[in-house]
Amino acid sequence: QKEVEQNSGPLSVPEGAIASLNCTYSDRVSQSFFWYRQYSGKSPELIMSIYSNGDKEDGRFTAQLNKASQYVSLLIRDSQPSDSATYLCAVSGGYQKVTFGTGTKLQVIP
């Protein structure tokens, strides 16, 4: 079992819709959770981090964490074509290295 699992996609949503990206992790002691966006050929950039159960909102982005279910998600409201990218979920145990999922490719259709 992979430590961090994501559906590779592509996930296609129409412009203006809500995109929902999901991630599960295997290490129950994980403390920190991240979502990175990566455009093709570019480096990953952090868009959201979450450390506590519940929701965290930042503009059009909402991260949701459920430690009991070992599940973290990212919602993108009012999706735009510029949101088309690969989204990487990453998990850290605090003092340990960060582990990345393989990413979900999102396509926002105009």
Added chain:
Amino acid sequence: DADVTQTPRNRITKTGKRIMLECSQTKGHDRMYWYRQDPGLGLRLIYYSFDVKDINKGEISDGYSVSRQAQAKFSLSLESAIPNQTALYFCATSDFPRWGAAGGEETQYFGPGTRLLVL
């Protein structure tokens, strides 16, 4: 200027050659990382360093070595390059520990990447 820089940005080399990829940062972070990225495999950790005197192997360190010359510099070497080392390589730094409301928090900052082709 970019906070995390990598040189070269692109490199073509031949099997058996030794090459070095360099990473520099101006963020003042102690932690630095080298990853490689392959299609369908995501980011995989090669080596990481929590400070100048602390270097650790990641999940795929075979065939690679590193040097942490200073807090700001972390180099990755391929001792004898082979075609399956063809990949996109990223250097990253981390601001851990950053103490926030949830305790220890961390953000990784990535360099622009080096695209390596081994023929």
